[in-house]
Each structure stands twice: as C-alpha cells, then as structure tokens.
Amino acid sequence: MPEGTVGLVLVSHSRTLxxxxxxLARQMAGAEARIAIAAGAGxxxxxxxxxxxxxxxxxxxxxxxxGTLVLMDLGSAILSAETALELIDPAMRERVLLSGGPFVExxxxxxxxxxxxxxxxxxxxxxxxxxxxxxxxxxxxxAVEERSAAAKGDKAEWARTVAIADPAGLHLxxxxxxxxxxxxxxxxxxxxxxxxPARVANAVSLTAMLGLDLRSGAVVRVAARGKGGGEVLEAxxxxxxxxxxxxxxxxxxxxxxxxxxxxxxxxxxxxxxxRIEFPKVPRTRGDPEAARAALAxxxxxxxxxxxxxxxxxLALQRELLxxxxxxxxxxxxxxxxxxxxxxxxxxxxxxAAARIALLGDPILSARAADLKDAGRRVLAALGVAGEGGxxxxxxxxxxxxxxxAPSLAAAFDPAHVLGVIDRxxxxxxxxxxxxxxxxxxxVAGAFSIGEVADxxxxxxxxxxxxxxxxxxxxxxxxxxxxxxxxxxxxxxxxTTVPLADGTVVELWANAASRDEAVAARRADARGIGLLRSExxxxxxxxxxxxxxxxxxxxxxxxxxxxxxxxxRTLDAGADKPIPFLPIGQEENPFLGxxxxxxxxxxxxxxxxxxxxxxRAGCGHELGIMLPMVTEPAxxxxxxxxxxxxxxxxxxxxxxxxxxxxxxxxxxxxxAAWRIAAFRDLCDFYSIGTNDLTQYxxxxxxxxxxxxxxxDAGNEAVIALCRLVAAEGGRPTSVCGEAAGExxxxxxxxxxxxxxxxxxxxxxGPVGEALKAG
Numbered sequence: 001m002p003e004g005t006v007g008l009v010l011v012s013h014s015r016t017l018x019x020x021x022x023x024l025a026r027q028m029a030g031a032e033a034r035i036a037i038a039a040g041a042g043x044x045x046x047x048x049x050x051x052x053x054x055x056x057x058x059x060x061x062x063x064x065x066x067g068t069l070v071l072m073d074l075g076s077a078i079l080s081a082e083t084a085l086e087l088i089d090p091a092m093r094e095r096v097l098l099s100g101g102p103f104v105e106x107x108x109x110x111x112x113x114x115x116x117x118x119x120x121x122x123x124x125x126x127x128x129x130x131x132x133x134x135x136x137x138x139x140x141x142x143a144v145e146e147r148s149a150a151a152k153g154d155k156a157e158w159a160r161t162v163a164i165a166d167p168a169g170l171h172l173x174x175x176x177x178x179x180x181x182x183x184x185x186x187x188x189x190x191x192x193x194x195x196x197p198a199r200v201a202n203a204v205s206l207t208a209m210l211g212l213d214l215r216s217g218a219v220v221r222v223a224a225r226g227k228g229g230g231e232v233l234e235a236x237x238x239x240x241x242x243x244x245x246x247x248x249x250x251x252x253x254x255x256x257x258x259x260x261x262x263x264x265x266x267x268x269x270x271x272x273x274x275r276i277e278f279p280k281v282p283r284t285r286g287d288p289e290a291a292r293a294a295l296a297x298x299x300x301x302x303x304x305x306x307x308x309x310x311x312x313x314l315a316l317q318r319e320l321l322x323x324x325x326x327x328x329x330x331x332x333x334x335x336x337x338x339x340x341x342x343x344x345x346x347x348x349x350x351x352a353a354a355r356i357a358l359l360g361d362p363i364l365s366a367r368a369a370d371l372k373d374a375g376r377r378v379l380a381a382l383g384v385a386g387e388g389g390x391x392x393x394x395x396x397x398x399x400x401x402x403x404x405a406p407s408l409a410a411a412f413d414p415a416h417v418l419g420v421i422d423r424x425x426x427x428x429x430x431x432x433x434x435x436x437x438x439x440x441x442x443v444a445g446a447f448s449i450g451e452v453a454d455x456x457x458x459x460x461x462x463x464x465x466x467x468x469x470x471x472x473x474x475x476x477x478x479x480x481x482x483x484x485x486x487x488x489x490x491x492x493x494x495t496t497v498p499l500a501d502g503t504v505v506e507l508w509a510n511a512a513s514r515d516e517a518v519a520a521r522r523a524d525a526r527g528i529g530l531l532r533s534e535x536x537x538x539x540x541x542x543x544x545x546x547x548x549x550x551x552x553x554x555x556x557x558x559x560x561x562x563x564x565x566x567x568r569t570l571d572a573g574a575d576k577p578i579p580f581l582p583i584g585q586e587e588n589p590f591l592g593x594x595x596x597x598x599x600x601x602x603x604x605x606x607x608x609x610x611x612x613x614x615r616a617g618c619g620h621e622l623g624i625m626l627p628m629v630t631e632p633a634x635x636x637x638x639x640x641x642x643x644x645x646x647x648x649x650x651x652x653x654x655x656x657x658x659x660x661x662x663x664x665x666x667x668x669x670x671a672a673w674r675i676a677a678f679r680d681l682c683d684f685y686s687i688g689t690n691d692l693t694q695y696x697x698x699x700x701x702x703x704x705x706x707x708x709x710x711d712a713g714n715e716a717v718i719a720l721c722r723l724v725a726a727e728g729g730r731p732t733s734v735c736g737e738a739a740g741e742x743x744x745x746x747x748x749x750x751x752x753x754x755x756x757x758x759x760x761x762x763x764g765p766v767g768e769a770l771k772a773g
Contacts, residue, residue, distance in 0.1 A: 007062030265441030267419025529757025595628020689736025
C-alpha cells in the first residue's frame with residue numbers, strides 16, 4: 001500500500017490482541033496495509049499496559065500527508081494516546097485522528113477504507129460506524145434508518161458541524177451538560193474541532209472535552225452512535241449553539257440577588273482566589289482488589305459530600321468525579337502497576353489537570369483547579385489531606401472560595417484576610433461561624449459572581465450581603481464612612497444589658513483559638529460560652545496526645561482567666577470528618593454518628609480529651625459541654641467517663657480543675673422536648689440553634705436552596721427555646737449563631753434566655769437591639 005494512503009496505529013493493552021487484529025486487517029485489506037502496533041508493557045511487551053512513547057514512535061513511523069488513524073482498546077489507552085500526541089511535532093499532530101470506534105471491527109473497516117484510498121476523515125467515519133452492520137444483524141433496538149445512516153456516514157443525521165456560541169468557549173458547565181445528555185440517552189458521542197480533526201473527545205469525559213481547548217466561534221464536528229443518536233446530536237447542538245448562561249455584571253454594579261450575609265463588616269480590596277495545594281502522595285503498592293474497593297468507596301463518599309442540591313460549581317465537581325476517563329486511568333494504574341487507591345487517583349488527577357492547565361484560554365485552563373479540588377475530595381475520603389491557605393507574599397485581600405472549609409477559615413489571619421466571598425456555603429456553616437468569631441466580613445452563596453481574576457477590586461458588606469465589583473470612588477467613600485461609623489459604635493459596647501423587668505442579659509463569646517479568646521477579653525465578654533475543640537483535630541492524620549491537647553487548650557483560654565470558660569467536647573462527623581475517627585460512610589451524616597454519639601463510640605479518644613480538658617482548666621472556672629445529646633443515658637455515660645478521668649489524674653498526681661460543671665448542647669429536638677429529664681444530670685444547658693433549626697425545620701443548613709428555612713427566629717424554634725428556659729431548671733444560654741442576630745436575639749430574650757454567646761464583633765449590634773427593646 002503506497003505512503004499516500006492513511007496509516008493505522010493499533011493501541012492495545014495486549015500485544016497478542018493487537019498483532020492478531022493487524023494480521024486479520026492485512027488479510028482483508030492486503031498485505032501492504034500500513035499498520036503499526038503500540039501495545040503491551042514491560043521490556044518484552046508481554047505485560048498488560050500501554051506506553052505513550054511507543055505510540056508516538058508508531059505515529060512517527062507511519063506519518064505521511066494522508067494522515068494516521070489511531071484505534072484504542074480501553075479507556076486508559078486513550079489517555080496514553082492523548083499523551084503521545086503531546087510528544088510529537090505539532091505539524092504531524094494535525095495529521096493524526098484518534099478514533100472512538102470499536103477496536104477490532106473499527107480496525108478492519110478502517111483498513112479496507114484506507115486501502116481504497118479514502119481520506120482520513122472518511123476512514124475515521126468507517127471506523128466509527130463499524131458496529132452498525134453487526135447491530136442490524138442481531139436486531140438491536142436501533143431504528144433501521146438510523147443504522148443505515150450511521151453505516152453510510154450520513155452527516156445530516158449522525159454527524160454535523162456546530163459553531164460554539166458561548167463567549168467562554170466550551171468550558172466546564174456546557175461540557176458537563178453534554179456529558180449528562182449522552183449518559184441519559186445511553187448513547188455514545190464524540191466531538192472534534194474541524195480545523196484539528198486529530199483531536200477527538202469522548203462526549204462523556206469532561207477532561208477530554210476541556211482538553212480540546214475550544215474557544216468561542218470554533219466549529220466542531222459532533223458524531224453520535226447508538227439508540228437516540230439523532231436526539232443526542234440535536235441536544236448537543238443546542239448546548240453548543242447557545243450563548244453564555246450567566247451574564248457578567250457591569251463593573252461597579254451592585255448585585256440585586258445572590259450572596260447572603262454571613263459575617264458583619266465592610267471590606268474593600270483586591271480579590272484573591274483561594275487555592276488548595278494538591279497532596280503529594282507516595283506511589284505505594286498493594287492489593288488491586290482492595291485498592292479498587294477503596295477507590296469506589298472514596299468516590300461515593302466524595303459525591304455524597306458534594307450532594308445533589310447545592311450550588312452549580314459544586315454540582316460540576318460531581319460531574320468531574322463521574323468522568324469515565326479518570327476512573328479508567330486510575331483503575332489501569334491499580335491493575336497494571338499495583339498502585340494503592342490514593343496514589344493511583346492522585347496521579348490520574350494530576351495528569352489530567354496538567355493537560356488542562358496547558359490550554360491557552362485562561363478560563364479553560366483555570367478548570368484544572370476545579371479538577372484538582374474535586375480530586376482532593378476523593379483523596380480526603382481516602383485519608384489524604386492537602387495543605388491549603390494563603391501563600392506567602394499575597395497582599396491583604398478579599399478571599400474568593402468555592403466552598404470554604406472550616407479548617408481554612410480557622411487559619412485566616414484578620415490582618416491579611418480583609419473579607420471572604422464564598423460561592424457556596426451559608427450563614428450557619430462552620431466556616432461562617434469561624435469567620436464571625438474572627439471578625440472577618442463575609443458573604444456566602446455567591447454562585448452568580450462569575451469568574452474573578454486575582455487582583456480585581458471588590459467591596460463587600462457582610463451585614464447585608466451586598467457586593468460590588470470594581471466599585472467607583474463614590475461607592476468606596478460611602479462604604480468607608482459606613483465602616484467608620486460602625487467602629488465608633490463598637491467602642492461603646494456594654495456586655496451586660498439591663499432589661500425593664502430588672503433582669504440582665506449577659507453577652508458571652510464563642511471562640512476556637514487564642515486570638516479569638518484575646519478578642520473576647522478585650523471586648524469584655526462575660527465568659528466564653530462555647531470554645532470549640534475541633535481545631536485540635538481537623539487536618540490531622542493521627543489524634544493529638546493528651547499532653548498536646550492540654551497545652552494548646554491552656555494557651556487558648558489563658559486570656560480569660562478569672563472568667564468562666566465552657567469547653568465543648570469533640571463534635572466530629574457530618575461537615576467535620578476526622579480521618580482517624582472511623583465513622584464510615586453514611587447516607588445522611590447530619591443524622592448519623594456525630595457529636596456525643598461518635599465520642600462515646602470511641603471511649604479511649606473521649607477519655608483522653610476529658611483528661612486534657614481538666615488539665616487545661618486548672619485555675620479556671622471550667623464547664624464541659626457535650627454536643628448532639630439525644631437522651632439522658634448519654635450524659636450519664638459521659639459523667640462516668642469524666643469521673644474516671646478525674647480519678648486517673650488524682651492517681652497520677654497531675655494538677656487539674658475539679659469540680660467542674662457538666663452541661664449539654666440542646667440541638668436535638670428530642671432533648672428539648674424532654675429537657676426536664678436532664679435536670680439531675682446537668683449543671684447547665686446551651687441551645688445550639690444552628691442544628692436545632694435544621695432538625696426542627698428539616699432543612700440542611702448547608703443547602704442554599706433552602707435558605708428560607710434557615711431562620712432560627714422561626715416560631716417553632718423559638719418555642720423550643722422557651723420550653724428549655726422554662727422547664728429545664730438549670731441556667732440556659734444560646735450559643736448558636738442566632739444569638740448574634742439582633743432580630744432573633746430579641747425573640748430569644750423574650751423567650752426567657754438571659755445569656756447569649758456569639759462572636760465579640762456582634763456585641764454592639766445585639767446590645768443596641770436589646771436596649772431598643
């Protein structure tokens with residue numbers, strides 16, 4: 001066969017299979033058929049696998065003006081072939097077409113078409129349609145006229161060209177929509193740019209479609225096979241042919257809807273997109289069967305963690321986790337190289353992200369960060385955590401986050417983080433709680449702000465949820481004046497508010513770090529009503545020792561010496577997973593093993609924390625609070641462990657606080673309804689309105705679509721607070737975020753609550769509201 005005909009490269013995991021297919025193809029097309037083999041792994045190519053360098057060499061050996069068609073047997077072979085294209089000369093690359101056709105039938109059909117002198121595109125069409133005759137013979141449920149059209153290469157029916165209308169090109173959102181369309185119809189489809197026919201993407205693979213680097217106005221060829229292929233083509237054409245689904249706001253324009261208030265305060269400054277460092281995972285090896293099972297479980301947990309009703313940016317991450325090319329590549333590394341689940345997944349994600357990052361368009365190349373963030377969720381489910389935060393040298397900025405994690409919020413320094421815009425989240429997430437405690441202005445649920453380049457000037461008002469992109473001088477002056485007025489109000493705050501009935505409302509502080517405890521003391525907080533202990537555990541592969549916990553807690557609460565401090569035991573589970581606490585996968589973690597349920601299930605970990613609490617509290621007026629309590633038996637069990645911890649320290653002659661107060665967080669409706677049953681076991685109650693609200697109103701507090709049900713001022717919630725205050729028979733406070741909302745604080749006081757615990761930055765607005773009645 002002359003060099004003027006199309007060459008065929010057969011890429012297979014099995015060299016035996018590839019040689020057999022090549023022999024059969026030559027019998028049908030002629031002995032001179034231009035066929036090269038790139039198959040197998042290992043020195044003698046007898047192992048299963050593929051090698052990108054061998055594929056590149058095969059393409060170079062066959063290269064001619066007629067072009068080369070590459071056929072592949074399995075998904076990871078596609079990735080190897082795509083990598084091979086990056087290794088060859090760009091001019092040669094334009095003469096190569098990767099085919100999504102069946103390996104055996106496609107090779108035979110392509111060899112015959114090439115022998116007949118057909119051009120590269122027609123040879124590719126023959127490979128793609130090679131299954132049609134067989135489908136017709138066995139009577140598959142595919143319309144006869146559609147099969148005929150496919151077999152004939154009828155482009156009006158099975159393939160058509162479409163110009164991409166979206167100003168951002170083929171980016172993540174339309175790619176995800178196309179993948180969903182193809183999956184829903186059970187069809188197969190491919191997309192390739194008309195001017196670069198060698199680049200063909202499987203239309204269910206987001207990474208492959210993004211890798212095409214298609215800009216606005218680019219013309220692509222879309223081909224589909226299988227049942228409903230015509231419908232698939234029409235649907236894909238509609239997606240590619242429509243403009244942007246979200247219009248960008250004009251510079252300086254105030255948004256009419258979108259972000260919700262999270263943490264009060266005004267911030268003006270340059271934006272900085274928060275990026276999470278992708279973990280470095282050693283290439284450890286193990287049992288492939290165990291690795292496959294671990295990866296499947298981690299993917300399921302990561303998808304569940306994203307959920308299905310959240311913001312679009314997170315839904316797109318879920319689509320990335322469904323990318324078949326990623327899974328096939330990871331499984332091939334597990335099978336062929338015996339890698340464990342974590343290194344196989346990490347290597348797969350980094351390879352795909354590297355290809356996307358090389359794209360010329362900044363919006364498309366930025367999707368590498370989306371892929372890594374989605375991939376990081378899987379690694380976290382496998383117990384591998386990445387480092388995150390602000391890199392050194394970044395100027396003071398307003399941070400833009402996709403879904404801010406509590407561990408990162410806890411690490412923010414108010415001196416450098418001017419404010420936060422969280423595209424996901426809401427006012428009652430733990431990240432929001434930590435931002436309020438640190439006095440950092442923030443808004444959340446900001447799905448609609450669009451792409452934000454680093455350095456873009458932004459302004460936010462965390463009290464109202466307003467945001468401004470590139471605010472003009474007049475707007476900046478107005479915001480600066482408003483901020484100055486709030487500072488003056490803050491300087492005159494009193495943390496004891498007398499009421500007309502002669503009682504006094506005390507303002508206490510919530511805290512999770514020494515800086516927050518210092519802020520509480522400076523604000524004259526009556527005490528710390530909630531000191532969260534999760535900061536000791538988050539982001540760690542192993543639990544901290546008793547000595548480490550005691551030392552860190554002692555340093556945190558030292559600024560409050562002489563005033564009462566309430567430490568909450570570990571509240572793990574749900575949105576605060578702890579890698580070394582094996583809770584397991586749960587359908588609904590917020591209704592699962594969390595809080596006191598988790599710590600009682602791990603008594604050694606619980607006892608260690610209780611001893612650390614007693615040691616850290618030496619010389620303080622100490623209270624210990626149990627989260628997520630449902631029934632009195634849980635408190636009784638915790639009391640027994642606390643007494644045992646005291647006994648252990650006495651025996652070891654270790655100084656510690658004793659006696660101490662023991663109380664519960666009232667956040668499970670069952671505990672509120674039966675509050676009198678806890679009277680003999682508890683010294684105090686603290687109502688956690690965040691979880692109480694979501695349980696009473698059956699609304700996930702992290703789901704922005706249910707925002708109207710996130711109101712702790714709902715009468716059903718206030719009624720339970722009134723019941724606890726009236727019938728509990730013990731001092732009662734509110735430590736949930738509702739205590740810091742002036743409107744709700746008034747309702748809580750009217751319900752009989754006389755102690756409110758909140759971020760110190762909220763003392764002023766709440767105090768003024770209570771004085772006003």
